[in-house]
Amino acid sequence: MTTLAQIAQVIHGEVVGDGSVEITHGCEIAGGSPGGITFLANSRYADYLATSLASAVILDTETDNQGKSAIRVSNPSKGFADAMAYLYPQPTPPRGIHPTAVLGSAVIIGSEVSIGPYVVIDDGVTIGDGSVIGAHVTIGPETTMGSRVRLHPQVVLYGGGVRLGDEVVIYSGTVIGSDGFGYVTEDDVHYKIPHIGQVIIGNRVEIGANCTIDRGSIGDTIIGEGTKLDNLVHIAHNVTLGRGCLLAGGVGVAGSVVIGDYVTLAAQVGVVDHVTLGDRIVVAGKSAVRQSLEAGQVYAGDPAGLHPRWLRQRAIIKKLPELVRRIRSLERLTNPEKRGNSGGG
């Protein structure tokens, strides 16, 4: 049995009301259910608190708890995430190597590792302590990975130079280290450029499901520490992604792009090859980045430009029919002969 007070201790918060309340699960603030703990991080949802059936709420140090048992923390979203991690510990699969796993020669496996059914690991692979390799994962020769790496079922790591840091998490269906889309064309025939570069993925990087990250052609493809990728993201050969970036679903980054630290690319953004994006840039969803972008700004549109300018353009485009009417009426005023003419524009 878990009490509110226990959770408060785990998330370093202060109990308001009855700390002995039993908490059995997390729930949403709208509706909610007895035994549940929820959170309030956005005043938009404050009205739901009064009628929520949740037994307790995590909120900031100032918001009215409306009589509900609560834990006060500086960041309720973070507090709730920590509470959930405590209430729902991630299942740890059985340690050891499943008898159906196929291992090559000179494979080095750390302690407390779990290798699932039908995993195929090629020669010369190194797997760090505490790593979990899910069912049907395929790992090519000479791959190395740090400690506490988690490869979900059916991930593919190509051979020849994929290097994962510590605590890297890769979701199912993702393919790391296949050849980039590089050809030399002569007389209408496309000759493949051999790819000899690596993919180097920093500590605590997380990569969603069904992504593709290509190895470099000569140089490497690099993903910085703490960067997170959503599902169906494509990173081409020789891209360098900085630390702490967030790339949402369906983003595509073309070859040799350099992206700084703490950059956010919203869903379905495309970035053309060989451009540079500075640190702490945000690009709005579905934008097309067609040239290098300076650090610290918000961009949007196709081609991606500064967000305020894009908003202004959008507003004017919406009013184009009105502009056409204004031009037509000016034409009538300046050329009386046109007054009877209803055509144009």
Next chain:
Amino acid sequence: MTTLAQIAQVIHGEVVGDGSVEITHGCEIAGGSPGGITFLANSRYADYLATSLASAVILDTETDNQGKSAIRVSNPSKGFADAMAYLYPQPTPPRGIHPTAVLGSAVIIGSEVSIGPYVVIDDGVTIGDGSVIGAHVTIGPETTMGSRVRLHPQVVLYGGGVRLGDEVVIYSGTVIGSDGFGYVTEDDVHYKIPHIGQVIIGNRVEIGANCTIDRGSIGDTIIGEGTKLDNLVHIAHNVTLGRGCLLAGGVGVAGSVVIGDYVTLAAQVGVVDHVTLGDRIVVAGKSAVRQSLEAGQVYAGDPAGLHPRWLRQRAIIKKLPELVRRIRSLERLTNPEKRGNSGGG
């Protein structure tokens, strides 16, 4: 041997001409081949009928059969689909559990189930009668599925709460139930929000190849009965999709979006998070839905607006160079000094 009359009986149609004609296969109306049956659903293709080598045609109750043996039905497309299902029965793989399948404990398997080679099924999974689980499928703990479900090779269902209704079909490479892209950021570090929600998929839902459908964070991700998804579609955490929707290839729906019944999203549409789309909406391909949309309308563009307005904007944008010329000539008229100036615009 199958005759035209037999097919007419199956698809509830009326034979015109010789019902004893042998039908060996389906074919296109353009060209066609002897023994083949084709269909005519669109008058655009009527001219092909005269020269088609097909032995018979399925058409509506009014169109001229141009002397060809035919079956008349109210909906020729549906009639043809039914005829094809009859002529090409889907192969049923052998019943039973392949000896290489790895099953956890407390797995409940209905009658007449087929489980292919190298399938991995974790603890507490329930599989309904008549289901077919293809090669290399991975099913996480506590997953449940109804009757006559079909999982094609290399599908991944995560554990912790994927619930499939009856007659759900999922094509290869699709990943259901991985964590959503949810992080809390503090001091430039992105902390993962634990995902404890489920993915609930209604009866007769079909999901194409290499899609990704994330589990909910607290609440659930829900896909309504009879909805169909094409390939490479991304459904984020906590999305609710209504009944009978059609989502074409490459569509991405961000977190917590609510979509009504019978909505069509054409290819590569993106929908931002936390918006609501009413029933029976159609959104044109590649549109960016950036705000909630009212029911029953057709939308297009970025940001997606009503389709007729988008058409008008497009038309004016095409004529922008002309508008610039008109403004310039107005400027010359009103300010004679500018007459010699060819610049501007």
Next chain:
Amino acid sequence: MTTLAQIAQVIHGEVVGDGSVEITHGCEIAGGSPGGITFLANSRYADYLATSLASAVILDTETDNQGKSAIRVSNPSKGFADAMAYLYPQPTPPRGIHPTAVLGSAVIIGSEVSIGPYVVIDDGVTIGDGSVIGAHVTIGPETTMGSRVRLHPQVVLYGGGVRLGDEVVIYSGTVIGSDGFGYVTEDDVHYKIPHIGQVIIGNRVEIGANCTIDRGSIGDTIIGEGTKLDNLVHIAHNVTLGRGCLLAGGVGVAGSVVIGDYVTLAAQVGVVDHVTLGDRIVVAGKSAVRQSLEAGQVYAGDPAGLHPRWLRQRAIIKKLPELVRRIRSLERLTNPEKRGNSGGG
């Protein structure tokens, strides 16, 4: 040990300077490293040559070698690709059938074939000489493939008619031959159209990771000889792609589209169904092709139009705020009463 002279012989080039220099690896021109060979194909990078630590450079017949040992060829990019293929021969996996592979009946396997662990091959499949089938590949019944085909780990070929030519390469996670997204709707119910067509893939086609290529409904889906697809590309049912095309990451081609020879679709382009694209077309990234396009031109935008026109439109859209100001000042000039009014536009 490999010398510069040996490489020159392989790539049919002429040594400049010391042919006995030992070459151990390929490297980039910027930086570079001793023992490395690099190339110079673009005068933009010529300045790097002076300071590059590379031991040798491949360049064209005219560019100054700045005193560095060099190989002169007509096409330095092609020369470098050939040099890399020589220096880094692709590892050939062991010949033979891994004991864990599951083979159906009437499977015909050529000579010198490699079939990896946990491969599942259904009845009636034909595999040509020298082909390599990676781990966890699933091949449906009646599939045929030519010689020297390479299927990377976890590729899925559906049954019922996938035909691969010689030297086809398919990267991991790609799904070929699943049903197209075709439904007939009657009373709000979407009935699946049975798919009986094939997927026919020509010689030397290469398909990236996590792509999806659907089989035809009645007719076939066809990919012409020498065409190359990047990652996450979607080709719908009944598409015909010509020879020597290049489709970059995230491209989606809808049903029944016909694309000519040597067409380039840049990243994230979408093509609506039933249109025709002529030979030697280039479409810029993220464009939406909404109608048929004539051969030999460059297109861009949504809807995709001729590239120069798109550039002009873009330029005017950028200046829309200025146009609004010009209209307003014309209105003031022609209607003095408005002079004090700062509103509008």
